[in-house]
Amino acid sequence: MPTVPAAALPDRWFRTTPDSALLPGPRLLARSLIHVSVLDERIRSYERLTGTPADLRMPIPDFGGLELAAVGNMLLIASARPFTDIQRRTAYSVIVPSLDGALGRLDQVGATVLEPPERILPGARARVRFPDGAIAELVEHRPNPGEQPRPPELRRSGRPGARLLLRKAVSRSMFASLVRLYETALGLDRDTRLQADAPDGIELATVGNLLVVGTDGPEFTRASDVRLALVASTPRDIPGARPLGAPAGHRLVRLEDGSVAEVWDSAAGFHETPAASPRGTTGTGAA
CATH class of the missing domain: 3.10.180.10 (2,3-Dihydroxybiphenyl 1,2-Dioxygenase, domain 1)
Structure with a gap:
């Protein structure tokens, strides 16, 4: 290079x-x-x-x-x-x-x-x-000459923040194989796998910051622009979000930058991990 x-x-x-x-x-x-x-x-x-x-x-x-x-x-x-x-x-x-x-x-x-x-x-x-x-x-x-780590500036917030995840929806038949693909590609093991209570039997898994949604229901797969998911303890109180609908017990919102996100209640059982956990001995990708 x-x-x-x-x-x-x-x-x-x-x-x-x-x-x-x-x-x-x-x-x-x-x-x-x-x-x-x-x-x-x-x-x-x-x-x-x-x-x-x-x-x-x-x-x-x-x-x-x-x-x-x-x-x-x-x-x-x-x-x-x-x-x-x-x-x-x-x-x-x-x-x-x-x-x-x-x-x-x-x-x-x-x-x-x-x-x-x-x-x-x-x-x-x-x-x-x-x-x-x-x-x-x-x-x-990699650090530039003389560059030192700089901690982020702490800011007070009057409400708990939402956990922002990347979202990818696939059919249930492809769900397990896609989870395995991203586990291998990212060198991470999934940290959450859930079965959501919905008519179409939705399956959910998180691999690092990625939420994989497995469903055959059209309300989850029709919108190709839903690339984000929000997990919140108070999902109806998300700063800057405008509701777009409430399918199957949760909802879609439009964020201030125009992005569309799917909102999930953290009570569903999503695990909060402080950092991505490496898979076996390959997670750091050390060459």
Whole structure:
């Protein structure tokens, strides 16, 4: 991979974990493509929604003036320029402990490398297509010269935040195989598996930050734009959300940035894990 010239860090550059080799496993992030003029507003919106502060912000001038920020499991990707087709079609960003290790796992499941590894200011990246068709950008973070970890700024919130998950719905016949695919691809074991009380017998599993929904009911599979799920102790009191309906005992909401999310009550039994747990000895992807 070609080297990237050293660059002075902008004042607003910070990462809580500059070296992703220290992560216990991959960090799967949803993506929201926005204009750079609304980045600060969107950061505040997701901080209110999740009850957690931003832990990453990176202006990346060598990629067409992009600026990125992460809040919980959401990656905000801001630009003053139009986004490319491949940027818009990329479903996930994944911060990995080791890019070589992550690509090795994905090779085991038959993933396709769309863009080979290259050096970038945060570390290194590659773009791949998973066997289920989802496109993901993998990023390995490494500290820049002189960069130190910066803890996120603590902010008080008057209400508990919602847990934001990435959501993928499939037919029940494909549910178990898709869970296995993402367990292998991410090097993680599922931490939740539930049977929801609904007429169509919904099955649910979480693999890291991904919620897999297995159902043959049209109310769960008809909306291809429902890429997010919210798990909350008070699901009818979510900041900035507008109700869109209430199918089968829960509901869909539209968030402030226009994204649609499926809302679940945490009483259903979802496990809250502080960090992704590695699967066996392969979770760190150490090369």
